[in-house]
Amino acid sequence: MNNIIPIIKYTVKENIRHKIFYVLVLFAVAIIGADILFGVLAGDEQVRLLLDVGLGAIEVFGLLVSIFVAVTLILEEVESKTIYLLLSRPLRRIDYILGRYFGMILTVIIGLVIMVVLHLTFLIIIGWDVQLVYFIAVFGIILKIILISTVALFFSLFSTSAVASIVFTIFFWILGHFGTELKFLSSKITNIFLKILLKIFFYITPNFQFMNFRDRLDMGSFSLTMPVIYTVVYSGVCIILCSILFSRKEF
Numbered sequence: 001m002n003n004i005i006p007i008i009k010y011t012v013k014e015n016i017r018h019k020i021f022y023v024l025v026l027f028a029v030a031i032i033g034a035d036i037l038f039g040v041l042a043g044d045e046q047v048r049l050l051l052d053v054g055l056g057a058i059e060v061f062g063l064l065v066s067i068f069v070a071v072t073l074i075l076e077e078v079e080s081k082t083i084y085l086l087l088s089r090p091l092r093r094i095d096y097i098l099g100r101y102f103g104m105i106l107t108v109i110i111g112l113v114i115m116v117v118l119h120l121t122f123l124i125i126i127g128w129d130v131q132l133v134y135f136i137a138v139f140g141i142i143l144k145i146i147l148i149s150t151v152a153l154f155f156s157l158f159s160t161s162a163v164a165s166i167v168f169t170i171f172f173w174i175l176g177h178f179g180t181e182l183k184f185l186s187s188k189i190t191n192i193f194l195k196i197l198l199k200i201f202f203y204i205t206p207n208f209q210f211m212n213f214r215d216r217l218d219m220g221s222f223s224l225t226m227p228v229i230y231t232v233v234y235s236g237v238c239i240i241l242c243s244i245l246f247s248r249k250e251f
Contacts, residue, residue, distance in 0.1 A: 011103025028061035070152030140213030
């Protein structure tokens with residue numbers, strides 16, 4: 001932990017200073033501000049519109065922040081050669097990966113908290129009573145962002161191209177929202193190759209539908225335990241794969 005904590009602090013400071021991080025947060029603020037205008041135009045549906053579109057904006061821009069932070073996390077240090085200085089010290093590679101990973105997650109959560117606070121402020125201003133279901137929905141978004149951040153980190157180590165890492169991550173993000181559809185298609189397709197391919201994608205892509213709490217709040221009570229366990233296990237496997245890939249790189 002003596003090695004991991006300083007790396008976490010360094011990662012958070014590095015990412016918060018980055019101009020693009022602020023651009024994404026400010027852009028999200030602009031979108032949420034635009035929601036107020038659309039809410040006014042919607043009349044009685046003002047609160048509902050601002051609530052739904054605002055949560056959607058938080059998720060989308062949380063995704064953008066997480067992808068940017070995760071993909072550039074190690075690639076920039078490799079390109080600038082600073083990673084050689086870090087690894088020349090008595091620092092285990094697994095400690096470096098864990099420190100960078102937790103620093104990345106903390107950075108993304110800070111960005112999400114900023115957007116949530118601003119969104120809640122807008123909602124309270126127009127007279128909405130704060131409800132627990134809102135925070136449950138936000139918690140689901142946080143779980144999804146943690147998952148996609150881990151996937152993005154894996155692809156940044158798997159590929160040496162930032163563009164390829166972003167494309168692969170977005171591809172997994174899209175597939176992860178269609179897990180049920182993939183499973184249904186695999187049961188209907190007769191072609192063995194396509195059936196196996198769809199099943200592989202179904203099992204290796206994160207199931208983001210599992211964390212869509214805001215779409216299931218009207219269905220009554222549901223368990224948060226399994227989504228949390230799923231997130232921890234999936235992220236843990238990705239981190240193990242990341243450490244294996246990182247250990248095989250020649251620095």
